[in-house]
Amino acid sequence: MIRYALRCDQGHDFDGWFRSSEAFDTTRAAGHVACTQCGSAKVEKSLMAPVVAAARQAEPAVNPAEAALQALRRQVEANSDYVGLKFADEARAMHEGRAPTRAIHGEAKLEEARKLIEEGVPVAPLPFIPRQKTN
Structure with a gap:
């Protein structure tokens, strides 16, 4: 996952997590990256400082954004069914x-997700890769 510092055309700063640089470009081009404060879809990457690990740390620092993502992942996994690549069909x-209606999470290709949105199906992208896809 890549975390980008983002800025909308109104000057609001916020962070976004993406699977890759290409995923950011594709998602933004589709109009699915919007400002968290005003909703503007005119979003650009802003200047970021690289994360450099200290030579030695007694305890690793807990990044608040990473902790929030982990909490979100636990919540989603505990309260929904993983349906894998059948997400769009389900x-x-x-x-x-x-x-029957139930909470689900899974995977969908960008075109499948677009069709769901066009059909009015309530879906939202998750900012993490499903555990079933990680090693």
Whole structure:
């Protein structure tokens, strides 16, 4: 995951987490990166300082953003079913009433996610890779 410092055209600063630089570019081009304060989709990367680890630390510092992401991951995993690559089909079936409604998370290609949004299916991207995909 890559954390970018972002700034909207109104001058609001905020952070965003993306799987890769290409994922940021694709997501922004699709209009899915918006300012957390005003909602503007005119967002650019702002100047960032690199994270440099100290030579020796007795205890690793806890980054508040990373802690929040871990808490979000635990909440999602504890309260929803992982449906993997069947996410788009499952979400659509629930929206259309063909399947019982429940909380799910999984994976969808960008085009599948776009179609869900166009159809009015309530979905949102998660800022982390599912554990089932990590080694």
